[in-house]
Amino acid sequence: MDGTTNWRNVRTISIVTFVDALQFSFYMWSFWxxxxxxxxxxxxxxVGIIMAISGVGEALAAPIFGFWANKIGRILxxxxTSLVMSxxxxxxxxxLGAFSRPVAPYAIVVSRFLSGAGTGNRGCFRALVACNSEGVDRAKALASSGGAALVGLTIGPAVQLVFNFMGAEGVSLGPLVLSQYTAPAVLAIVINVATAISIKFFLDDSLHIPPKTETDSTKDMVESEDSGSGAVAQWLCARNAIRKVTSSTPPALRSTQTKGRSIVQYVNSLLQDTTPRLSVPLRMDVIAVIICMGxxxxxxxxxSNIESIGAPFTEIMFNFTHAQALEWNSYDQTIVGALTIAVFMVYAFTNYTKWVSERSNCLIAITGLFVFYCITMPWPFLPGNVDCARFIGNGTHNWVWCEMLPPLNQWLYYVAYAAIYGICLPMLNNSLQALYSRVLGQGPQGTMQGVNQAVGSVARILGPLVMSSTxxxxxxxxxxxxxxxxxxVVIGIxxxxxxRLVPLELRKTGKIHDSRKPSIVPSSNTTSYKKSVTTSQM
Incomplete structure (x- = not known):
């Protein structure tokens, strides 16, 4: 990275993650x-099982892809591999229409598993962005790439509107039926091929991982605000000096105070013209990492609740047909996409991330999602009942609870969904990705980003199963x-x-120092350093 942010690479990654997420989300409203x-x-x-299978594919592929990328130092x-699977x-x-009725469910399972595994590349892209951005720019860089992916996921379902003119029956071309449900798959395949070709020519995929040597291992243990290699050399020199003075000082000078002053004077003579701040390693806060993952x-x-049951929920709640639900949900998703793009622009092209911390954005966004579910909950005390005639006793769904379900206001639901999912969701996605990366600190992040994606995929596995079953x-x-x-619960946590949910570089070094080793600090803090060295020699 050489101390600068590679914005060309970040922009390329943003475009790639956008189109990759776009093609994956085409089927959100048309799948049902x-x-x-x-x-x-x-x-x-x-439907919940199918959504879970997609999550299984992602959960298995993400850590493998992340480890693979870290191992070879490249992500291509x-x-x-992920693009081929997708x-x-x-x-x-x-x-799917070409398969017989007994075989079709299995074909659907395999299809969604492969598509889910194809999304396992996102951790690799996040790792590459982290590698190509400085600490001060990382929040904006991750917001650019992560926000682009979320924009793709958000507006992808709205693309369905383009194909609605083809109708549900479509046109038969041998075993292939092109309809409003299958035409998006053709576009998705074109995107897969175009993405594979473009990244070959426009993406520098190196993770810049140097081979591990003894010097590198020592370098990993030392934090410097200035010159890394020079700082390490000074730290080693000072450490050896302390050992040398301790072993060679004559007995007459081995009183605690005399020996302490001799060591300090010797070390300060080595560091008097230097300003780097050296310390023992800053270890990532495991609790903070777990909270971000959770x-x-x-x-x-x-x-996943909206993805798995959103279509049947709106059909029941507002007495929609399949076509009406698809149309209303697609239009609303278009508004969500527009708002997501607006939030993305704010993050990517303004100094918003410097004005408001990642922590504050995350907490605000989580609270917004909480408010959405509170105001769109069909509370038992609401008046009336939905029309359930076609959902009870028809031999397919038999949702007997439908007769006691109070209706929601249609405009309340769609306005709340558009506003909150269009603003709070991209806020949470952008800020949480940036915070997680900075909590991890500098260095290769392919494996941990893959683990993060895999842990999130567990929710994609359990979420649809739990939500559709309930x-x-x-x-x-x-x-x-x-x-x-x-x-x-998350808001409370x-x-x-x-x-403690802060970037690694902002943590108080005094809280993580290994007490077995003294800290070496700037000459302006010589007093405190003398005290620590003197104490350590007592």
């Missing part, structure tokens, strides 16, 4: 009516209650642990 067309007996629980080989998943999705998981759980066997009130409780 598509599988109903293939087999009307596939209910919300099956694992990224190419392309195969899209091709299989395109051909928060991302809960965020993904909250979004939706089918209980009611939407149960799924909303689960999200309200989990978000409330953030309030309690707020002070």
């Amino acid at each position: 009516p598509y599988i109903q067309q293939i087999d009307s007996t596939m209910g919300a629980t099956f 080989p694992p990224v190419y 392309g195969l998943g899209n091709a299989l999705y395109l051909l 928060t991302r998981s809960i965020r993904m759980l909250a979004t 939706f089918s066997h209980f009611d939407p009130q149960a799924t909303w209650s689960v999200n309200i409780v989990l978000l409330a 953030w309030i309690v642990a707020y002070r």
Whole structure:
């Protein structure tokens, strides 16, 4: 990185993550009516299983891709692998109609598994951004790439509007049926191919990982505010000087005070013209890392609720047909996408990240998601009941709880979803990614970014299963209650642990020093240093 932020690479990564996320999210609103067309007996629980399978693919692929990238010092080989898997998943999705009814569910499972595994490349991209950005620029760089991915995920479902003119039946081309449900898969395959070609020519994928030597290992243990190699040399020199003085001082000078002054004078003579600040290693705060990972998981759980049961929920709540639900949800997703782009522009092209901390943004965003679920909850005390005639006793879903479900205001739901998911979700995504990267500190992050993505994928596995099961066997009130409780717990944890959720470089070094070794500090702090050395020699 050579001390500067490689904005060309960051912009390239942002474009790639945008289109990659875009093609993955094409099917969010069309998936439910598509599988109903293939087999009307596939209910919300099956949709949850399919969403979970996608998460399994991501959870397995992400840490493997991250470790692979760290091992070879490049990200292109694992990224190419992910693109091939994604392309195969899209091709299989395109051909689902050609499979017989008994085989189709298995084809859907394989398709979504491959597509989920294809998203395992995001940790590699985050690691490359972290490697290509300075500490002061990292928040903006990660917001640029992470925000671009979220924009893609957000507006991808709205692309469905472009293909609605083709209708549900579409045009048959042999075993292939091009319809409003399958045409997005063709575009997704084109994006996969174009991405693979473009990154070959426009992306510098080196993670700049030098081979580990004894000197490098020592360098990892020392933090310097100025020259890394010179600082390490000074630290080693000072350490050896202390050992030399201690072993060679005549007995007459070995009183505690005399020996202490001799060591200090010797070390200060070596450092009198230097300003670097040296200390023992700053270790990442494991608790802060776990909180960041857990928060991302809960965020993904909250979004998986809408992804897995959003379509059937709106059909029941507002008495929509498949076509009406698809149209309304696509239009609303367009608004969410526009707001997400606006937030992305604020993060990427203004100094907003310097005005408001990542911690504050995360807490505000989590609170916003909590408010969404509170105001869109079909509380039992609300008046009226939804029209459930076509959802009860028809041999497919049999949602008997529907008769007791109070209705929501249609405009309240769609306005709240557009505003909160369009603003709070990108805020949380951008700020949490930046905070997590800075909590990890400098150095290669491929493995830890892959682990973070894998942990988040657990929510993509459990979320759809839990949400679709509670939706089918209980009611939407149960799924909303689960999200309200989990978000409330996360808010409480953030309030309690707020002070420790800071970048590694801002932590108080005195709290993490190894007491077995003295700290070496600037000459302006010589007094405190003398005291620490003198004490250590007593």
